[in-house]
Amino acid sequence: MAKEVYQNRIELLQGTLDLLILETLRWGAQHGYGISHAIRARSGEVLQVETGSLYPALHRLERQKWIASQWRLTEQNQRAKFYELTTAGKEQLVRDRSKWEAMVQAIAGVLGPVPEPEA
Known part of the structure; x- marks a missing residue:
């Protein structure tokens, strides 16, 4: 049972990160840095996606x-991998x-x- 709960927690966390990444790419x-920065900025600096979570998620989505x-x-003339949403994405x-x-x-x-109890 504990393993199932833990797995559900991982899926929820991955699903939430996937949603944030897909939404950002919309x-x-x-x-990668731009995605991380956008999530942090759009969340009012509350959500911070670490590299160790971001890149595995990007690879999984790919x-x-x-x-x-x-x-x-990039705008700074550095070579970087850019990600974009596909039709399936x-x-x-x-x-x-949804x-x-x-x-x-x-x-x-x-x-x-709490709803009032019915009389």
Whole structure:
């Protein structure tokens, strides 16, 4: 049972990071640092994705064909791998957003006011 709970936790964390990455790439192609910076900036400096989590997630998403990559030059004229959303990735993003919104509603239901008992 504990292993199953732990696995579910990993899937939730990976799924959330995947959603954040896919959403960030919806705005256009980015290199890894740009993705990390966008997530941090858009979250009001609350969410910080470490390199050790970001790049395995990017590789996983690329294996799933949800993102594609190619080497390009950055604005600072440095060579970097840029990632962009594929058609399959856009479809996955729609599914993931839907699941996320359902999860937010479910959590809000638990955290909301306790309903009055019926008389």
